[in-house]
Every structure is written in C-alpha cells, then in structure tokens.
Amino acid sequence: MGTHASFCKGTILRVFLSSSLLAIAVSLVPLSAQAQDAVPDGQEPPAQDGGATPPPAEDEDVIYVYGAALRGRVDAVQPPVLELDAEDIAAYGAGSIAELLEALGPQISSGRGRGGGGGPIILVNGVRISSFRELRSYPPEAIERTEVFTEEVAQQYGYSPDQRVVNIVLKSNFSSREIELEYGQPFDGGFSTQQVEGTYLRLAGQSRLNLNLEWQNSSPLTEGDRDILQADSQAPRIPGDPDPADFRTLVADTASLEGTVAWNTTLGAGTSLGLNASASRNDGLRLQGLDSVLLTDGAGNSVLRTFNVADPLAVDSRSTSYSAGASLNTDIGDWQITATADGTYGTSRTRTQARLDTLALVNAAAAGQLALDADLGQFADAGFDEAESDTYRIESLVTARTNPVRLPAGDVSLTLDAGYTGNGIDSRDTRNPLVVTELDRTRWSAGANASIPLTSRDEEFLGDVGNLSLNLQAGVDHLSDFGTLTDWSAGLTWGATDKLTFTATYVARDSAPSLTQLGGARITTPNVPIFDLTRGETVLVEVTSGGNPFLPAQSQSDWKFGVNWQLPFLENSSLQVEYFDNHSEDTTESFPLLTPAIEAAFADRVTRDATGRLTALDSSFVTFAEQDVRRLQVGLNLSGEIGAGRAAEAAAQGRGGPPAAAAPSAAPAPAAGAGQRGPGGGAGGFDPARFQQMRAQFCEAEPAALLELLNATLAASAAGETPPNGPDGQPLAIPPQMLQRLAGEDGRIDPERFAQIRERVCSAEAGQFAGRTGGQGGPPPGAGAGGPARGGGGGRGGRGGGGFGRFGGGPQDGTGRWFANLQYTYEIENTVLIADGLPLLDLLDGDALGGSSPRHTISLRGGVFKDGFGLFAFGNYRGASRIDGSGATGSTDLRFDDFATLSFRAFADLGQRTSLVEAVPFFEGTRISVGVDNVFDARQRVTDSTGAVPLRYQPFLIDPVGRRFEIEFRKLF
Structure with a gap:
C-alpha cells in the first residue's frame, strides 16, 4: 500500500504507512471538519518510503495520520472475496x-x-x-x-x-490447553460416533508450538438395521438360513488415532523456521454379506444357500502414515524467500474374505454328496485375499518474491518458484502373486509470475481508468515418466472503483495422472450392489478397483471471468459473479456409472453370464477423449452487527468513559496483549490510565536506556521469552504489535525514528484523545493499545492474550455479529466425448459419468453470535436430473428428484454466565454445542420409468444416516 491522498473540503489528509507508535495517539484524532482542496503552495509531499520516515517539516493546517499495513496481510491486486x-x-x-x-x-x-x-x-x-x-x-x-x-x-x-x-x-500472543469430547448418532439409531481430542497451543510473537492428539471411532451400521430389501433374489432361500442384510454394512466399523507436533521459531530478524510431524493409523472393517451358492434339488428347482456366518465376506483394512515437514522464511536483500519441504510415507493393507469354491459345492450336490439342508459350515475357511501397497511422497518448493521495478502505476510484483517432487508406489496382490507393481516418479518444476500495474488511482497515473493490472505466469514441469509438460496463464484485473473489481484469466496447462491412478493396488470386492440400466435391475457384482498403467497426460484450457462488488450498504459484504469455461483432453476419471453408452465404450470391463446378468465389473481408472464444462457461479456474502453494544448504550445515556481529569492514576497494567478492557469500550478500547502509564514510561526514562529496553523486548518476543519490565518496574504498556511495526529489517528500532515518536507521545495528553471518542474510547482498528478493535479481542483474564473463559475473541461490549453466505451454481454445459467416433455424451441431458448431474445447486450458510450464544445454520439444494436408459426392452430411465437439506449448530459459552461460573468454577472456559444434521431427514428420491424405486436407490442406501444429532463438550484450560 503506497501513499494515499484524499482530497476533502478545507483540509488535506495524507495517510502514510508507518511503523510507529504514533498510531496509538495521533490516529485517534478526528479529522477536522474544515479542509482545503489542494496542497499548500511550495510544500513538498512527504517521502514515499512506506511511512518509515515522517515528513521533514510540518504544517499546522495539515494533519498527518500514521498507520501500519495489517500484519500478515496478502499483498494482492485482487480484493478478498x-x-x-x-x-x-x-x-x-x-x-x-x-x-x-x-x-x-x-x-x-x-x-x-x-x-x-x-x-x-x-x-x-x-x-x-x-x-x-x-x-x-x-x-x-x-x-x-x-x-x-x-x-x-x-x-x-x-x-x-x-x-x-x-x-x-x-x-501475536495466545496460549491454550484444550480438551474436546464429541458424540453423535442418527435419530434412527443403529450406530454412533465418538471423538476425543486434546490440543496445546502457544503463540508468542513469531514463535508457535502446537501438540495435538485425536482419536475417532464409529460403530457399524448394517442393512439389517435399516430393513434394506436385498438385491439377490435369484431363488428362494432355505428356511433358517441367515439374512445377509445383517452381514452387509452401510457404515463401516472404523477407528483412527493421530498425533501431531508443530513448532515455529525465529532465527533472527526476518527469518523463521517451522517444523512439524505427525503419525496416524486408521482401521476399518466393512461387511459385504455372506457367501452363497445356488443349488438344485431333485426336482430341478434352484435354491439359494447362504453360509459362512462365522466368516462373512469381510473387507478388513488398515493404513498407517508418517509425515514430516519444514518451512523456512527469510529476507535476502529485497527478496522474500520461502522454502517448504514435506514428506509422507504410508502403508496400507486390505484383506478380503475369499469365497469358497462354489463350483465344487454345486458338483457335490449334483453327485448326491451334499444335501440341500446340509451344514455348510463343515467346509474349510477359504482364507483371505490380500492387497498391500507402500507409498512415499517428498515435495519441496522454493519461492522468491520481490518488487523489482517501479512503474508510474506502482510496483511490479515478481514471484519465482522452483520445486522437486519424488513419489512412488509399490503394490502387491495375493491373487496375482507374480505381479508386483513398482512405480517411481520424479518431478522438477520451475515457474515465474509477474503482476504488472498498468493504471492507478492512488498513484494518479491514468486514474480515471481505475486500477488496471496484468498478471502473467509460465511454468515447466519435467516428469521422469511423462517428459516435459508446460503451463501458462494471463489475466487482467480492473478495479473500476474502490468497491468494484473485474477479472479475466486464461489458463493453459498439461498434467499427468497420479501414481495412484496409474498403479494403485487392485482390490476385488464381492457383493457390491450395482444398478444395471440395460436390464433395469439391481444385482450384486464383484467389483475390481485400482490403477491403470496406460493413462495418458491431460491437457486443459480454462477461461474465467469474474466481478467482485464490495456492497456499499453493509460492512464486509460482497457480491461475486464468476463464469468458467473449461476444455480438457485425455482426461482421467474414475470408472463412471454403467450406462448403456459407457458399457458400449468399455465392453471389456463388463462381465455377464449366459442370461445377460451382470456379474463382474472392472472399475479401474479410464480416459475420456474430451470434456467441456461451462458454469456460472454467484456468491453473496453479507454480515453486520447486532445491537449497539453496552459501551455505545452507556454513551447514549451519558454514562461514557471518565473524563481525563477523573481518570484513575497510573496503575500497574497487565502485560501487553493480555486482552484487558478499557473503561469505555470493548477489548482494545482506548484506556486513559494505560496511555498515561505508557507516556510515563516513554517520557520519564532516560531515552537511550528506554531504547535498549524496547529492543530487548523485541528480541524476547521473537524468542518466545518473557519480556523485561519497564523502567518503572511495571510491565510495558506498549503493545507488542506496535513495537514490531517500529522494528527495521534487523529487528531493532531506528534511534532517529524513536526520538521523533518519543517527542510526539510526550507532547500529547490523554485528555485530548479521550474527549473525542464519543464516550467509547475506541481507536480505529489496529491502532489501539489492546490491538485491533475487531478481531484482536482478548478474553476474561486471558493469559497471554489467549482469551480463556471466552470463545472466539468476540466483542466484550455486548455487540453481536450475524452473517449470511449464499452460493449458487448454474451448469451451462457439461459434455464428454469418450473416444473419437462415439456419440457425444450430454451429462445435463440424460447421460452420466459418476452419477446424475443437476443444472442447479445452492449452498446457504448463516450464523449469529451474541453474548456467548451462537447459532450456525447451513443448507444445500440440489436440482432435479435424470439418466436415460438405452430404450431397449428391459432398459429403464432414472429420475432424480430435487431435494434440500438443512442443518444447524447451537452453542453456548458457559464461561460468560457469571453466576454459573461462580456456582461451578469448572464451567470457566467451557462451551457446549449441540447440532442436528439434515433436520427434516430429507433424502433424494430416485424412480425408474414406471415410477418405482429401484432396490439400489432405496432411501437408506442413498443416505443411511439421515437426521443426526451431535453433542460437543469443549474446554479451554
């Protein structure tokens, strides 16, 4: 952000970015009601040095306000959405x-x-x-x-x-120890989920330490629990045979445990290092029914026998993962360098209960060696088929950012990047013991991105046009198995006004399929229900999934046009409209829904018996020749405050903060960043007592000693250590973020700047500021002694600004917040060409890949938070769609009705209920949350050409959970 000139009637206000404590005081001074139209003759404009140096001379008719760029902000020409x-x-x-x-x-x-x-x-x-x-x-x-x-x-x-x-x-400063307990289950019962999580976090300046341990568990839910009608109805069963629905899971039995540690620290001025590591284990067990065999009695009647109750067709899986990462950020001259590295090693094992030799059983029955009512449990266990895979991935990326050239419209932003990725996968399968898939890939990449300002209102260069910038990017990747791939993009961003921005971007990119898509372990799962559109029936099929080593590289070209309007009538509210046009060639996809068109294109993937009944399907990854997608997306974000707040109400009733003459004497102040409240406002409000203490520390101490003390405070904050007290023996009343803004690239305060700021602070009186705050005493965001007026709120007695006893850092003056976000997507086109010479599939007009494709989808989210109570609601809408059959005898169409779901979360910060905490101190820092998903228990209705619901699309098969509640207990210590 550069120097910004605003011309108001009677006075000129020039705003500089300045790393100075003057923001505590001078920025509280209201603008004069009288202003001039131009800079006085002969006066030189202040230096455009980012605000580091105040103007050499001052004019009594000019008010200079020094502020700082928001800490941690992203410097981008595109506004946030x-x-x-x-x-x-x-x-x-x-x-x-x-x-x-x-x-x-x-x-x-x-x-x-x-x-x-x-x-x-x-x-x-x-x-x-x-x-x-x-x-x-x-x-x-x-x-x-x-x-x-x-x-x-x-x-x-x-x-x-x-x-x-x-x-x-x-x-900048935060510390917490947290325990979270969570329990959930459907209203219809059948299974439950549990979660326990413990977290420790400490933030001290640039230093961070985080420890986390999380356990999750889910009990199983079977088709028998939901009375699912079974698809396998080839023949009547022997009375007394077990029901396979009790041995087929809708929700698997799962458990997981994960531990993470992350540490960040500073290595000196402008340099930080981050290290993190995690380990996890996931176990899952799902049941695919019982083994079965079709036998014939003496009269030639077919009878279905189910058996192996002791060993159902189970799929037992276990995966473990070990990860570690590092990041280094530093400044070298005018370059900001960021280097990251991350590595993961994982193993997975899947065991599938093998079927018995049903052919041998059929032959034994035909030879009279097996009676229909025989105890089939006598047959030996068929054992397990096992698939294993080991994967590793190492990726690193170095980016260097700078502003190499200054043009009349502003600084050019340049980013250079270089990266390396190495990954591999080894997979084995006992069904093919002689076949071991070993794939390894190395990828070297390099790229450059430049953002070039063309016009600028702030720089007064073709300002009538607005803010126009050009973005150019180019990259190259060299893959060991696919050779050299390229990508490039170009975009324009036009800030027509301060609140209206237009963007246009074109992207051309080549990419390779992942190693998992190429060489993932092939796993065969029995008894998977598949709806066969060709015959209009649901059958249990043996499905094989895994990688496909013959996948090609993909090319993609995208257009995107967008407009972002910051709404002038609501704070922090915006309307965004985006249009996307994507064309892809040789796209890699999961095997799609088995429609007649898909079966014709991939006939070798489908197995049918002599009657035409579907028995097996190879669902490994496939390639489509072309796909075209065009969509329009609209996003609306609204937010606002609820109530005027206790401070504003007090001011309206004449009960504002005490005048300067009545201000309390300088008393020991909490440590900077402790989240204390000023007498007239919320967290971060202007506190006359604290200002007087800061003024005393600035003006009564020997300047050289105070400068060294401030530098020592900066060093302690960077190292995560306790800062020294002020010259009066009390903690420094100077907020640490203000000290950080004073620091130069070497992490120390410039003596000349310190002398100038000390002179200004010592010449100011608290009364001249407190008397102009309208009784609320609150400085502009980012300027107050306690941090930002919105967003930096500490808590009741919070240690280190941690906000203990208070969740979310919300306002402490009684002001509430509300928000509403809506996103609507309209699919204009979605077509696929499987291969040259085949018909073009229109996914919005009856054709399908992974499922039906609605033209309209809506997502709506909204929430309110006030006085420690909150409610968050979210809803989703999916429009109607259809999938066409072949039109031949026995085939059917499928219609997917539109449907909507609504969910909510309600939560209460018990720590804000003073009487409750006094009665039960344990509730300090405690929050209770209750949520309900899918309040109206809605499920999409699917019907065939006759209006009936196919077995595969029974409501509980589409969504076995439905309406579900969840209770969460969370406590900060």
Missing part, C-alpha cells in the same frame, strides 16, 4: 481451524476445472506453510482474522490458479 474477523469467526462455532474451513464450505472452493470444488491453499500470516497439518488443530480463538482470495492469488505463491487462497492471521 471474504473477510472474517474474530467476531465473525466466533459465529461459526467451530472447534478448530479444520472445522472452520469445513464450515466455510464452497466459499473456499474453486469453481474452475471440470468438477470445480478444489480445496484451498493455506497461508499463515501471509506466508506459505509446509502442510495444513501444521495448524489444522489450532482453536479458532487463536485467529485474528481470515481472508479468502480468488484463484489468481495462488500464482503469487508458486501454485497453479485452480485453488482459492485462505490467509489465516494469528494473534
């Missing part, structure tokens, strides 16, 4: 950053590409991290603010523009 401060985040009721991102849902997902919905890139304080595991368990109370940016910003950090960017700015 969503901004959340601490109060906004509190309204989501999330228990961790991972839960917060899940609650944000489609707002952080990209609409670019064939399927859209790609996950976001995560930044911390505006800097890349090695892995999301580094902070996913952080409590949301540790967040100062969150920003969501469009896909184009990803290129500035060395990524391709098909993911949105989420920048999480953490509080």
Whole structure:
C-alpha cells in the first residue's frame, strides 16, 4: 500500500504507512471538519518510503495520520472475496481451524476445472506453510482474522490458479490447553460416533508450538438395521438360513488415532523456521454379506444357500502414515524467500474374505454328496485375499518474491518458484502373486509470475481508468515418466472503483495422472450392489478397483471471468459473479456409472453370464477423449452487527468513559496483549490510565536506556521469552504489535525514528484523545493499545492474550455479529466425448459419468453470535436430473428428484454466565454445542420409468444416516 491522498473540503489528509507508535495517539484524532482542496503552495509531499520516515517539516493546517499495513496481510491486486474477523469467526462455532474451513464450505472452493470444488491453499500470516497439518488443530480463538482470495492469488505463491487462497492471521500472543469430547448418532439409531481430542497451543510473537492428539471411532451400521430389501433374489432361500442384510454394512466399523507436533521459531530478524510431524493409523472393517451358492434339488428347482456366518465376506483394512515437514522464511536483500519441504510415507493393507469354491459345492450336490439342508459350515475357511501397497511422497518448493521495478502505476510484483517432487508406489496382490507393481516418479518444476500495474488511482497515473493490472505466469514441469509438460496463464484485473473489481484469466496447462491412478493396488470386492440400466435391475457384482498403467497426460484450457462488488450498504459484504469455461483432453476419471453408452465404450470391463446378468465389473481408472464444462457461479456474502453494544448504550445515556481529569492514576497494567478492557469500550478500547502509564514510561526514562529496553523486548518476543519490565518496574504498556511495526529489517528500532515518536507521545495528553471518542474510547482498528478493535479481542483474564473463559475473541461490549453466505451454481454445459467416433455424451441431458448431474445447486450458510450464544445454520439444494436408459426392452430411465437439506449448530459459552461460573468454577472456559444434521431427514428420491424405486436407490442406501444429532463438550484450560 503506497501513499494515499484524499482530497476533502478545507483540509488535506495524507495517510502514510508507518511503523510507529504514533498510531496509538495521533490516529485517534478526528479529522477536522474544515479542509482545503489542494496542497499548500511550495510544500513538498512527504517521502514515499512506506511511512518509515515522517515528513521533514510540518504544517499546522495539515494533519498527518500514521498507520501500519495489517500484519500478515496478502499483498494482492485482487480484493478478498471474504473477510472474517474474530467476531465473525466466533459465529461459526467451530472447534478448530479444520472445522472452520469445513464450515466455510464452497466459499473456499474453486469453481474452475471440470468438477470445480478444489480445496484451498493455506497461508499463515501471509506466508506459505509446509502442510495444513501444521495448524489444522489450532482453536479458532487463536485467529485474528481470515481472508479468502480468488484463484489468481495462488500464482503469487508458486501454485497453479485452480485453488482459492485462505490467509489465516494469528494473534501475536495466545496460549491454550484444550480438551474436546464429541458424540453423535442418527435419530434412527443403529450406530454412533465418538471423538476425543486434546490440543496445546502457544503463540508468542513469531514463535508457535502446537501438540495435538485425536482419536475417532464409529460403530457399524448394517442393512439389517435399516430393513434394506436385498438385491439377490435369484431363488428362494432355505428356511433358517441367515439374512445377509445383517452381514452387509452401510457404515463401516472404523477407528483412527493421530498425533501431531508443530513448532515455529525465529532465527533472527526476518527469518523463521517451522517444523512439524505427525503419525496416524486408521482401521476399518466393512461387511459385504455372506457367501452363497445356488443349488438344485431333485426336482430341478434352484435354491439359494447362504453360509459362512462365522466368516462373512469381510473387507478388513488398515493404513498407517508418517509425515514430516519444514518451512523456512527469510529476507535476502529485497527478496522474500520461502522454502517448504514435506514428506509422507504410508502403508496400507486390505484383506478380503475369499469365497469358497462354489463350483465344487454345486458338483457335490449334483453327485448326491451334499444335501440341500446340509451344514455348510463343515467346509474349510477359504482364507483371505490380500492387497498391500507402500507409498512415499517428498515435495519441496522454493519461492522468491520481490518488487523489482517501479512503474508510474506502482510496483511490479515478481514471484519465482522452483520445486522437486519424488513419489512412488509399490503394490502387491495375493491373487496375482507374480505381479508386483513398482512405480517411481520424479518431478522438477520451475515457474515465474509477474503482476504488472498498468493504471492507478492512488498513484494518479491514468486514474480515471481505475486500477488496471496484468498478471502473467509460465511454468515447466519435467516428469521422469511423462517428459516435459508446460503451463501458462494471463489475466487482467480492473478495479473500476474502490468497491468494484473485474477479472479475466486464461489458463493453459498439461498434467499427468497420479501414481495412484496409474498403479494403485487392485482390490476385488464381492457383493457390491450395482444398478444395471440395460436390464433395469439391481444385482450384486464383484467389483475390481485400482490403477491403470496406460493413462495418458491431460491437457486443459480454462477461461474465467469474474466481478467482485464490495456492497456499499453493509460492512464486509460482497457480491461475486464468476463464469468458467473449461476444455480438457485425455482426461482421467474414475470408472463412471454403467450406462448403456459407457458399457458400449468399455465392453471389456463388463462381465455377464449366459442370461445377460451382470456379474463382474472392472472399475479401474479410464480416459475420456474430451470434456467441456461451462458454469456460472454467484456468491453473496453479507454480515453486520447486532445491537449497539453496552459501551455505545452507556454513551447514549451519558454514562461514557471518565473524563481525563477523573481518570484513575497510573496503575500497574497487565502485560501487553493480555486482552484487558478499557473503561469505555470493548477489548482494545482506548484506556486513559494505560496511555498515561505508557507516556510515563516513554517520557520519564532516560531515552537511550528506554531504547535498549524496547529492543530487548523485541528480541524476547521473537524468542518466545518473557519480556523485561519497564523502567518503572511495571510491565510495558506498549503493545507488542506496535513495537514490531517500529522494528527495521534487523529487528531493532531506528534511534532517529524513536526520538521523533518519543517527542510526539510526550507532547500529547490523554485528555485530548479521550474527549473525542464519543464516550467509547475506541481507536480505529489496529491502532489501539489492546490491538485491533475487531478481531484482536482478548478474553476474561486471558493469559497471554489467549482469551480463556471466552470463545472466539468476540466483542466484550455486548455487540453481536450475524452473517449470511449464499452460493449458487448454474451448469451451462457439461459434455464428454469418450473416444473419437462415439456419440457425444450430454451429462445435463440424460447421460452420466459418476452419477446424475443437476443444472442447479445452492449452498446457504448463516450464523449469529451474541453474548456467548451462537447459532450456525447451513443448507444445500440440489436440482432435479435424470439418466436415460438405452430404450431397449428391459432398459429403464432414472429420475432424480430435487431435494434440500438443512442443518444447524447451537452453542453456548458457559464461561460468560457469571453466576454459573461462580456456582461451578469448572464451567470457566467451557462451551457446549449441540447440532442436528439434515433436520427434516430429507433424502433424494430416485424412480425408474414406471415410477418405482429401484432396490439400489432405496432411501437408506442413498443416505443411511439421515437426521443426526451431535453433542460437543469443549474446554479451554
């Protein structure tokens, strides 16, 4: 952000970016009601040095306000599509950053590409991290603010523009120990889920330490629990045979345990190091029914026997994963360097109960050696088929960012990146003991991204046009198994006004299928229900999944046009409209739904018996020749405050903060960042007593000694150590974020700047500021002694700014927050050409790949938070669609009705109920949450051409859980 000139009637206000304590005082002075139209003749404008040096001379008619760029902000020409401060985040009721991102849902997902919905890139304080595991368990109370940016910003950090960017700015000082217990189950019963999680977090300046241990468990749910009608009805069963529905799971029996440790520290001025590691284990058991055999009695009648109750057709899986990552951030000259490395090693093993030799049983029955009512349990266990795979992945990326050239419209931003990725997979299968798949790949990459300002209102260069910038990116990848692949993109961003921004981006990219798609272990699962559109029936099929070594590289070209309008009538509210046009060739996909067209294209993947009944399916990955997708996406983000707050109400009734003459004497103040409240406002409000203490520390101490003390405080904060007390023996009343803004690249305060600021602070009186705050005493965001007026709120008695006893850092003056987010997607085109010479499939007009494709989808989220109570609701709508059969005798169409779901979370911060805490101190720092998913127990209705529901699409097969409740207990210590 450069120097910004604003011309008001009567006076000129020039705003500088300045790392100075003057923001505590001078920025509280209201602008004069009288102003001039131009700079006085002969006066030189202040130096454009980012605000580091105040103007050499002052004019009594000019008010200079010094502020600082928001800590951790992303420097991008594209405005954020969503901004959340601490109060906004509190309204989501999330228990961790991972839960917060899940609650944000489609707002952080990209609409670019064939399927859209790609996950976001995560930044911390505006800097890349090695892995999301580094902070996913952080409590949301540790967040100062969150920003969501469009896909184009990803290129500035060395990524391709098909993911949105989420920048999480953490509080400078925060500490918490957290325990979270969670229980959930459907209203219909049948199974339950449990979760226990413990987290420790300490933030001290740039230093961070996080420990997390999480256990999750889910009991099984069977088709018998939901009275599912069975698909296998070839013949009547022998009376007394077990019901296979009791041995077929809708929800698998699973358990997982994961531990994570992450540590970040500073290595000196402008340099930080981060290390993290995790280990996890996941176990799962799902049942695929019972072994069965079709026997014939003496009269030639077929009878179905089910057996092996002791050993049902089970699929037992176990996977373990070990990961470690590192990140290094430093400045070299004018370059900001970020290097990350991340490695993962994983093993997986899948055991599938093998079938008995049913042919031998049939022959034994035909020879009279086996009676229909014989005890089939006498036959030996067939054992297990086992598939194993070992995978590893090592990836590193180095980015270097700088502003190499200054043009008339501003600075050019340049990002260079280079990376290495090595990964491999070894897979084995006992059904093919002589075949071992071993794939290894190395990938070297390099790229460059440049953002070039063309016009600028702030720089007064063709300002009538607005802010126009050009973004160019090019990259090259060399893969050991696919050779050299390239990508490039070009985009324009036009800020027509301060609130209206247009973007246009073109992306051309080649990419290779993953090693999992090429060489994943082939696993054969019995008794999988498949709806056969050709015959209009549901059958149990043996399905083989896994990799396909013959997949080619994919090429992709995308257009994106967008407009972002910051709504002028609501704070932090915006409307975003985006149009996507994607063309892909040689696309890799999972095997699609078995429609007549798909079967004709992949006839060798389908096995039928002599009667035409489907018996086996190879669902390994496939390639389509071309796919074209066009979609329109609209996002609306609204937010606002509820109530005027206790401070404003007090001011309206004439009960504002005490005048300066009545201000309490300077008393020992809590340590900077402790989250104390000023007498007239909420957290971060202007506190006359604290200002007087700061003024005394600045003005009564010997200047050289005080300067060294401030430098020692900065060094202690960077090292995560306890800072020294002030010259009066009391903790420094100077907020640490203000000290950080004073520091230069070497981490120390410039003596000349210190002398200038000391002179200004010592010449100011608290009364001249407190008397102009309207009784609320609150400075502008980022300027107050306690941190940002919105988003930095400490808690009741919070240690180190941690906000203990208070969730979300919400406002302490009684002001509440509300928000509403809506995203609507309209699919204009979605067509697929499987291969040259075959018909073009229209997925929006009866054809299908993985399932039906609705033209309309809507996601709606809303929440409110006030006085420690919150409610978060989210709903989803999916439009109607259909899948056409072949039209031949026996074939059928499928119609998928539109449907909507609504869910909510309600939560209460018991720590804010003073009487309750006094009666039961344990409730300090405690929050109780209750949630209900799918409130109306809605499920999509699927019918065939006759209006009947096929067995494969029974409501409980589509969604076995339905309406579900969840209770969460969370406590910060």
